[in-house]
Amino acid sequence: MASSGLLLFLGCLASALLAGATKVHHHEFIVQETPVKRLCEEHNIITVNGQFPGPTLEVREGDTLVVNVVNQAQYNVTIHWHGIRQFRTGWADGPEFVTQCPIKPGGSYKYRFTIEGQEGTLWWHAHSSWLRATVYGALIIRPREDKPYPFDKPAREVPILLGEWWNANPVEVIREAQRTGGAPNVSDAFTVNGQPGDLYNCSRQDTTAISVKPGETALLRFINSALNHELFVSIASHKMTVVGVDASYTKPFVTSVLMIAPGQTTDVLVTMDQAPTRYYDMPGVYTTDFPANPPVQFDYTAQNVSQSLWQPIPATKLYKLRFGSVVQVVLQDTSIVTPENHPIHLHGYDFYILAEGFGNYDAEKDAAKFNLENPPQRNTVAVPVNGWAVIRFRADNPGVWLMHCHLDVHITWGLAMAFLVEDGYGELQSLEAPPVDLPMC
Missing domain, CATH: 2.60.40.420 (Cupredoxins -  blue copper proteins)
Known part of the structure; x- marks a missing residue:
């Protein structure tokens, strides 16, 4: 009887440890020049692993990220893990000449940090010159295996990165502004997941389409990765329930318009309850604010x-x-x-x-x-x-x-x-x- 009790205890302990287990995720980022066609023109831009936007990183709270960044581009570069607390790992934060010298062309640097006490949507981006215009990607932090979301689990999760596109080299755009003392030229288009949309396409291929089923509830993870613009977002004929901002859960509230400042992230639940058709995200300029968090201990x-x-x-x-x-x-x-x-x-x-x-x-x-x-x-x-x-x-x-x-x-x-x-x-x-x-x- 005692042996059975001991075995039961050890089995429960093993299950608990397994459920709460954390992982170490290894990635390699190759920063390189890549030909990319947008607005009917092809330009060589700086990318990570040839992707624009860059790779989406998916982890769970408590996991460790190890990212080896290899610089094969012509510019110095650093990577900032936007919103990560970097507890005691400030050397991995990434702002150029603040916590590190840049990774020079031909060099590499291994960023290593653990994500603790954060869940939701964050992102990563270059923190050198204006390389952030094309060097960025989503960083998704889910709860631990044994911990549910504080809302009903959605059928789908979709990162949506709002950005900008220049028909020019963004680094040269800011360099020219610094030489003249004037303001830099504005971008040529806004983008959604790297695409400028139907109004700007050449062959009906320059667009971002996300297919969902009628009645399906999706968790949309909005990231404003634009360099110089606050953006607002709405989805035609649909309401959005905001459940998180900047990887912090918030008291859910329903809205038809989001204001997202550059650098901010917003998690929303959307139930696709309208007739099947194409519904558009619409970025633009707007100002508003978010309600407070649920009550927290605030000492x-x-x-x-x-x-x-x-x-x-x-x-x-x-x-x-x-x-x-x-x-x-x-x-x-x-x-x-x-x-x-x-x-x-x-x-x-x-x-x-x-x-x-x-x-x-x-x-x-x-x-x-x-x-x-x-x-x-x-x-x-x-x-x-x-x-x-x-x-x-x-x-x-x-x-x-x-x-x-x-x-x-x-x-x-x-x-x-x-x-x-x-x-x-x-x-x-x-x-x-x-x-x-x-x-x-």
Whole structure:
């Protein structure tokens, strides 16, 4: 009887370990020049593995990604894993000349990191010059094997990458702007999964079609990979139920229009309940906001949030933070020439959006607007034109973390800064040693 009980216990333990098992996924990214035809013209563009967009990476929460990037192109390159917390693995974050020197032509670098506490849709992209125009792809994080989605499992899951296309070399576009001091030329078309759509095709082949069955519910994973445009998305005659933003589940809500800032991702459920036909995604310019997350334990209100936590380093835009401190950042838009929101992205962290508003931020009056119960959790916030946003995060991830506008033209003009988060106590609160193949400058 005792033996049977022991065997039953060991069997249950083995099943539990198997169900929660994690994996190590190995990939190789060959960055190379590839001929691609769009808008009736063929251009040599920079791709990963000859694909535009690049490969979709699919993992489960808790898995480890090992991606060997081999640069066979003519430009320096780095890869950023957008939205991944990179806990203690800042060397894998990817922004050029911030956490690593670029991978030079003919060189390689192996990115290795574990994805913990995140589920949903993120993405990866080049973080060098304007290579992000063509070097990007989806990163899908599903729950562990023994954990369901917090909504009914959809019949299908489809990543949808919204991008831009130039009938020119995007690197030369930004270089010309830097030489002249003017704004760079705008793109020639928006794209969906790398295709400009029926209005711009030559042979009715330049289009993206996703076949679904009537009555089927699909999880659409929208990614705004455009360089310089906020986009809105609608699906003709259909409603969308938003269930996640920036790989954070949110309180589901129904909408007919999404606003997605550059760098942001949005997961929606759509039931195909209309008559069979072609229904179009329609990108354009729009502004709105997302409701808050479901109620979460939010203990930051008891912390001392003050500028004393910030130690500016002279002659730089680098701020030193003590490990574990709670940081409140007021993002104020004072520009007079930009008609779009500023999508501010923070590397290495998710943050809470406490409040947003228009005009100049007033610390006394506007603090009353803070949502301290169920604030939205994001890695990118769209700061309103001539307005402000207040964010908070706990500095519990050591390393150097870039914060910048995800309109690439703006980061080119200097709209970027970085936080240097000091090590805490012991190995688990300290940045890992740099890998032996970290590129040299």
